[in-house]
Amino acid sequence: MDLTTVSGLTEAVQAGNRRALARVISHIENNTELAMPLLAALYPRSGRAHIIGVTGAPGTGKSTLVNALAGIYRQNDLTVGVIAIDPTSPFSGGALLGDRVRMRDLAGDPGVFIRSMATRGSLGGLAQATADVIMVLDAAGFDRIIIETVGVGQSEVEIASAAYTTVVVEAPGLGDEVQAIKAGVLEIADIFAVNKADRDGADRTVMALKMMLNLGAPEKFQVMHHGRMLPVNLPEAENLPQGWTPPVIKTVAISGEGADTLFEAIENHRLYLEQSGGRILRDRLRAATELRMILRDHLLKDLLARTDPAALEALVAAVARRELDPYTAVRQLVHENDG
Numbered sequence: 535m536d537l538t539t540v541s542g543l544t545e546a547v548q549a550g551n552r553r554a555l556a557r558v559i560s561h562i563e564n565n566t567e568l569a570m571p572l573l574a575a576l577y578p579r580s581g582r583a584h585i586i587g588v589t590g591a592p593g594t595g596k597s598t599l600v601n602a603l604a605g606i607y608r609q610n611d612l613t614v615g616v617i618a619i620d621p622t623s624p625f626s627g628g629a630l631l632g633d634r635v636r637m638r639d640l641a642g643d644p645g646v647f648i649r650s651m652a653t654r655g656s657l658g659g660l661a662q663a664t665a666d667v668i669m670v671l672d673a674a675g676f677d678r679i680i681i682e683t684v685g686v687g688q689s690e691v692e693i694a695s696a697a698y699t700t701v702v703v704e705a706p707g708l709g710d711e712v713q714a715i716k717a718g719v720l721e722i723a724d725i726f727a728v729n730k731a732d733r734d735g736a737d738r739t740v741m742a743l744k745m746m747l748n749l750g751a752p753e754k755f756q757v758m759h760h761g762r763m764l765p766v767n768l769p770e771a772e773n774l775p776q777g778w779t780p781p782v783i784k785t786v787a788i789s790g791e792g793a794d795t796l797f798e799a800i801e802n803h804r805l806y807l808e809q810s811g812g813r814i815l816r817d818r819l820r821a822a823t824e825l826r827m828i829l830r831d832h833l834l835k836d837l838l839a840r841t842d843p844a845a846l847e848a849l850v851a852a853v854a855r856r857e858l859d860p861y862t863a864v865r866q867l868v869h870e871n872d873g
């Protein structure tokens with residue numbers, strides 16, 4: 535197969551060719567001329583994978599947990615793609631994870647594909663590149679795709695919005711749970727994992743989370759899941775059953791304890807989404823998020839390409855000198871480029 539052409543690469547990716555997969559991802563990350571035709575060719579082949587987001591504060595054990603989860607998926611004959619978005623992730627450094635033996639098993643296993651993506655470039659850029667790589671892994675036939683992100687900032691929420699099931703990882707003694715709720719964790723969590731349950735305080739963290747969930751009318755969050763930042767009108771949202779309360783699961787990622795329960799919870803959530811129509815709603819939300827992301831990027835690039843750099847510079851200077859407010863400056867920019 536010719537791995538230099540769009541059709542050759544597309545075919546090879548679908549046939550499970552690893553080298554082709556790595557090449558396609560490089561094209562996307564480097565935004566080469568082949569990137570867009572490749573994405574266009576692969577998109578219709580995607581849409582089958584279940585996408586799982588794993589997020590939480592630094593050092594809570596996300597990578598170790600993802601590793602344990604991937605092992606369980608393999609035991610269940612399901613293939614797994616892992617995308618780690620974090621420069622400090624052990625996945626990127628090539629360092630071995632907690633369970634060395636299992637990791638070595640995963641490393642040589644064609645049913646697992648691990649890729650890390652650096653948090654470089656603009657926020658929208660990374661979120662978009664991540665969405666593209668997820669789509670490629672999906673088209674390549676991976677049954678489950680796990681994305682690891684750190685924290686719950688806006689960019690992470692954007693990245694996490696690509697997931698159908700979001701697992702928020704907490705660890706005992708790592709910061710104040712109330713703080714985590716403020717950061718918007720309740721809105722995005724479908725499942726909580728309280729990792730490092732071999733340490734003191736895990737039960738307290740579990741109780742605190744359960745209390746928050748009772749206070750927080752979770753069914754409301756479930757319906758608008760990821761949609762809070764996305765004011766789209768979706769009639770489906772009104773007909774959705776509201777039956778999911780995020781389970782709180784204790785895990786010890788280094789030994790794999792509790793990972794099977796987490797696996798079951800994820801699969802239960804997947805079934806819940808399918809049976810309740812939630813998957814269709816999330817597909818609409820994902821499409822809306824992605825369209826907006828690409829549109830924003832496209833319009834900005836397009837406008838900047840048509841703008842005289844000197845004129846832009848003059849506007850920037852005028853705003854800096856307070857002779858012009860930024861809103862008027864933008865209106866001038868947009869109108870000057872009309873027609």
Ligand SMILES: Nc1nc2c(ncn2[C@@H]2O[C@H](COP(=O)(O)OP(=O)(O)OP(=O)(O)O)[C@@H](O)[C@H]2O)c(=O)[nH]1
Nearest residue numbers: 592593594595596597598622623632730786787788
């Ligand atoms: N005691 C204990 N340590 C754990 C557990 N899970 C992970 N660790 C350790 O915690 C440290 C961080 O684990 P990682 O898996 O790298 O955590 P992470 O959340 O991916 O970290 P970042 O990606 O840097 O945010 C490592 O030293 C792990 O061995 C656990 O269940 N119990």
Ligand SMILES: [Mg+2]
Nearest residue numbers: 596597623624
């Ligand atoms: Mg990590």
